[in-house]
Amino acid sequence: MSDGLHVHLQQEAPIPLAAAVHCAAGEVLALVGPSGSGKSTLLRSIAGLYQAEEGRIVCGDHVWFDSATQVNVATANRRIGMVFQQFALFPHLSALENIAEAMLQYPKAQRLARAQVWLQRVHLNGLGHRLPRQLSGGQQQRVAVARALAREPEVLLLDEPFSAVDRSTRESLYQELSELRAELKMPVLLVTHDIDEATLLADRMSILDAGRTLQTDTPEQLLQAPNSHRVARLMGMRNIYAGKILAQENTHTLIDWHGTALKVGTQKSFSVGSDITWAMPTSGVLLMPSRNRSTDALDNTIDVQVQLMLALGEQYRISVQHKNQTLTMNVPRHIAQRYRLEVGQFLQVRLRGETIHLMPSN
Amino acid sequence: MDWSALRLSLELSFWTMLVLLPIGIWLGRRLAWSQFRGKSMAEALLALPLVLPPTVLGFYLLVALGSRSPIGQAYEALFDQQLSFSFAGLLIASIVFNLPFAIQPMQRAFEAIPQEVREAARCCGMPSWRILLRIELPLAWPGILSAMVLTFAHTLGEFGVVLMVGGSIPGETRTIAIAIYDRVQAFDDSAAASMSAVLLLISLFAISLSYMATARLGKGRHNV
Numbered sequence: 248m249s250d251g252l253h254v255h256l257q258q259e260a261p262i263p264l265a266a267a268v269h270c271a272a273g274e275v276l277a278l279v280g281p282s283g284s285g286k287s288t289l290l291r292s293i294a295g296l297y298q299a300e301e302g303r304i305v306c307g308d309h310v311w312f313d314s315a316t317q318v319n320v321a322t323a324n325r326r327i328g329m330v331f332q333q334f335a336l337f338p339h340l341s342a343l344e345n346i347a348e349a350m351l352q353y354p355k356a357q358r359l360a361r362a363q364v365w366l367q368r369v370h371l372n373g374l375g376h377r378l379p380r381q382l383s384g385g386q387q388q389r390v391a392v393a394r395a396l397a398r399e400p401e402v403l404l405l406d407e408p409f410s411a412v413d414r415s416t417r418e419s420l421y422q423e424l425s426e427l428r429a430e431l432k433m434p435v436l437l438v439t440h441d442i443d444e445a446t447l448l449a450d451r452m453s454i455l456d457a458g459r460t461l462q463t464d465t466p467e468q469l470l471q472a473p474n475s476h477r478v479a480r481l482m483g484m485r486n487i488y489a490g491k492i493l494a495q496e497n498t499h500t501l502i503d504w505h506g507t508a509l510k511v512g513t514q515k516s517f518s519v520g521s522d523i524t525w526a527m528p529t530s531g532v533l534l535m536p537s538r539n540r541s542t543d544a545l546d547n548t549i550d551v552q553v554q555l556m557l558a559l560g561e562q563y564r565i566s567v568q569h570k571n572q573t574l575t576m577n578v579p580r581h582i583a584q585r586y587r588l589e590v591g592q593f594l595q596v597r598l599r600g601e602t603i604h605l606m607p608s609n
Numbered sequence: 610m611d612w613s614a615l616r617l618s619l620e621l622s623f624w625t626m627l628v629l630l631p632i633g634i635w636l637g638r639r640l641a642w643s644q645f646r647g648k649s650m651a652e653a654l655l656a657l658p659l660v661l662p663p664t665v666l667g668f669y670l671l672v673a674l675g676s677r678s679p680i681g682q683a684y685e686a687l688f689d690q691q692l693s694f695s696f697a698g699l700l701i702a703s704i705v706f707n708l709p710f711a712i713q714p715m716q717r718a719f720e721a722i723p724q725e726v727r728e729a730a731r732c733c734g735m736p737s738w739r740i741l742l743r744i745e746l747p748l749a750w751p752g753i754l755s756a757m758v759l760t761f762a763h764t765l766g767e768f769g770v771v772l773m774v775g776g777s778i779p780g781e782t783r784t785i786a787i788a789i790y791d792r793v794q795a796f797d798d799s800a801a802a803s804m805s806a807v808l809l810l811i812s813l814f815a816i817s818l819s820y821m822a823t824a825r826l827g828k829g830r831h832n833v
Contacts, residue, residue, distance in 0.1 A: 296728050322731040329732040335725035339747050348743065349733040398734055 252402050252434040254293060256302035262288050263458040264299055270402075270434035270451075276463075277437045277445035280455035280481065286438045289455070290404050293436065294329055295322035306401050306434075328395030330408040334387045336379040342366065342390045343375035349398040365393040369423070385416035389423075396431075403435045409444060421447060442483045446470075454478050470528060471602075476609040479526040485575040486527045489608065492517045499545060499600060505570050509547045511603040522608035529564075531602030532576035534586065535595050545600030553592045556583070563588070567596060574598075610803050613780050614788035621696070621784060622764040625703040626757050629711040632704075633756055637715030638745070642727075656713070658706040667773025670702045674774065699775040699782050706770050710759040718752020719745065755819045762815035765808060 251271040258264045266289050270276040278286040291297040293304055295311065298319060304312040311320045328349075336345050346362035353361060366375050369389035379387055388408060395403060409417045425448065428435075439445050445452050446466040453463040462469060462478045473479040479487050490509075494501040499510045500517070502525060509525075517523055535548065551567035551574065563583045567574050576596065578588065588594075640652060658666055674692045675681045684692040692698040722745060730740040746753070768786045775782030777791060785804055792801040 294728075294732055296731070322728075323734050323736055326734070327732055329729065331725045331729060333723075333725055335723065335729035337726060337730070337744055348730070348735060351734055351739075394729075394733065398732075 251307070252293070252436070253303070253305045254289065256289065256292055256299040256304075258300035258302075264288065264302075265459045266455065267460055268436075268453050268463060270436055272434055273432050274451065275428065275435040275437060275449045277439055277449035277452045278455055279439060279442060279445045279452050281440060283457075284455040285458035286440075286455045287406055288458070290329075290406050290436060290438050293402065294327050294404055295320060295325050309401070326398065326401040327404055328398045328400035328402075329404045330388070330391045330395050330406065332407045333411055334379070334391040334408075336387055336390055336394070338379055341376050341378060342371060342382065342386075345379070345390055346394045346397045349394045352399065362393075362397060365397050366390075368427075369393045383416070384412040385420060388412055388416075388420060392424075392427075400433060402433055403431065405435065405437045407438055407440070409439070409441075424448060454481050456481060472604050473526060473606065475606055476524045476526075479524075479604075479606070484526050485529060486532065488525055488572060490523050490525050490605075492519050492521050492523060492605075495519055500605070502603075502605070505572055507547075507549060507570065509598060509600065509603065510545050511600040511605065512545065514605045517605055524606045524609050525603055526606065527598065527603045529575050529577045531599045532567075532574055533597040533599065534576070534578055534582065534588075535597045547598040547600055548595055549598060551594060551596050553588060553590050553594065556588065556590060567594075610800060610807075611783070611785065611788040611792075614783050614785045615804070615807065617696075617780065617783065618765050618785040621699060621703055622761045624700055625707055625764045626711075626760045628700070628704055629707055629760055630753075630757065632708075633711035633715045634746075634753065636712050637749075637752075637756075638719050640712070640716045641719035642724075656709045659709045663706070663767070663769025664773060666706055667702070667770040670705060670770065670774050674698050674701060693774060694776045694778060694782060696775075696781055699771060699784075702770050702774040703764050703767065706767065707760045707763055710763050711756045714752045714756040714759065715749065718749035718755075721752070722748050758815045758819040762812045762819075765811060765815075 251269060251274065253269050255267045256264045262285060264285055266285065268276060268278070268289070278289060280286045288297055292299050292312070298312070299314075301314045302312065303310070303314070306325070309320070310318050311325050312318060337348065340348065343359060343362050343366060346365050347358040350358045350361055363375060366372065369392060371386060371389055371393070374382065374386065379390070382390065388411070391408070409420060412420065421444070437445065437449060449466065451463060452466055452469055454461045454469065456477055461481070462474045469478065469482050470484075473482055473484065476487060488504060490502045490504045492500065493503045493508060495513070495515060499512065500514050502509050502511055502523065504525070511525070549569050551569045553565060554568050554573065555566040557564040558580070561580055563578045563580060565576050565578055565583070565588065567576065574596070636655070640648070671693055672678060673680060676685060676691055676693065681692045684697070692701075726744065726748075727740065730744045735743065766786055768790065771782070771784050772787055775784075777783045777787045783791070785808055789801050789804045789808070792798075792804065
């Protein structure tokens with residue numbers, strides 16, 4: 248239990264919690280979930296700003312919270328670095344003084360010089376004398392990150408740190424955090440409700456809903472193989488349907504989807520006849536003009552009608568209907584233009600069976 | 610011009626302000642950030658001097674501090690002198706009737722400090738005393754200054770409670786407000802006028818200071 252951060256929390260009220268996460272040293276773990284899912288409460292519990300009824304929080308060799316032995320180390324005595332959503336800089340202190348306040352472990356004479364080094368590391372040279380209100384959102388965020396790291400924390404906690412800055416600033420901050428990551432040797436917990444942000448920055452993601460950790464895995468694994476309908480929904484998957492196992496063959500599993508048989512990658516854990524939920528990423532639905540018949544064994548060709556086309560930058564998000572079921576697919580803009588796609592049009596699409604993931608029935 | 614009355618008023622105002630400073634900071638922080646059973650009742654009790662007629666407050670204070678009360682008897686046993694109609698009695702009364710003037714502006718000032726900022730200080734590893742001195746007091750100081758000025762000015766001008774509890778003993782309990790009343794009763798209009806002018810100027814200066822501080826607090830809030 249001495250490696251990284253181990254958190255296990257349990258309570259019924261006022262905020263239900265049944266969360267268990269582990270974050271290894273040097274790893275970035277994203278806590279992802281909708282508003283009210285308890286992700287911030289989990290982070291605040293680690294910081295000692297919230298006390299759950301039951302549980303245990305261990306960081307390295309230090310027990311910070313243990314309800315069984317009534318251990319609850321005060322926030323100031325937990326070596327944590329925390330970046331708040333609104334940054335929470337001290338408004339009356341300069342950027343340099345803000346950072347220096349987190350360096351009480353050093354003699355007073357050394358603090359400002361060391362804070363200056365941190366300021367350089369976050370590319371804010373020459374802005375140390377400015378008050379937070381004289382800095383842009385992105386600069387404030389950098390000061391907040393520098394202040395959190397200046398504490399030389401055993402765990403770094405980031406509470407939606409990118410939500411208060413504009414999109415272009417966010418992009419450059421992602422880049423900087425990615426660069427800084429290589430140097431961070433402590434567990435890093437990132438709270439976010441943005442799946443793309445989590446996928447971009449985290450090694451693993453923990454999906455939270457109503458205070459429960461539903462699944463913790465790599466972003467790829469969560470997108471390809473969510474363990475429940477709810478996780479698939481929370482991961483932003485659009486193509487989720489009910490079905491039934493028709494047969495288990497050697498090369499594939501056959502499922503029934505409202506009267507249409509679909510071949511999917513072999514998933515033997517479901518018995519023939521059992522109800523299932525299946526999900527597929529939008530990238531698993533491919534446009535296939537009728538003249539190009541598929542030869543791939545796991546391709547499922549179905550007839551659909553275009554219902555809705557949404558232009559999203561370089562691509563269209565297209566909703567198509569098959570037997571009253573709506574499928575969503577993304578089509579590059581130039582492809583959509585080449586095939587003159589329009590609402591009401593009938594076409595054939597391919598459902599790539601290897602991307603179809605089966606889950607227990609909802 | 611009754612200089613001893615002016616000096617007494619200034620001394621009373623100064624000591625009232627000084628005693629209420631730590632009380633106000635402690636109670637103001639607690640009321641701003643803590644939720645506890647009976648909080649509304651506590652706030653109502655503290656605000657009572659704002660609405661209670663000074664004679665009513667003075668009467669109860671007189672009863673509470675009088676020589677037949679436990680407090681009065683304890684004071685007499687310790688210091689061998691009466692608490693009511695003394696400067697010490699006047700000071701206690703002054704502290705009580707100034708509670709809302711000291712606490713409410715401080716409570717508002719502490720409420721204006723975002724919770725995240727206080728939490729960030731804890732996450733930085735700052736001990737409580739350092740958070741108080743380095744973060745909370747600098748951010749709340751306009752409100753604290755405002756509270757102190759209001760307390761000072763209000764004590765200078767208080768009449769009813771002072772008369773009930775202190776009477777009008779020259780050099781001991783006769784404040785400038787009572788001295789003005791005495792001079793008017795004695796048809797000494799010129800003395801009353803000069804003393805009133807002095808009180809007016811001091812009060813105007815103090816209140817101006819308070820408004821300036823409040824304006825800065827508003828600006829500070831906007832910037833947080």
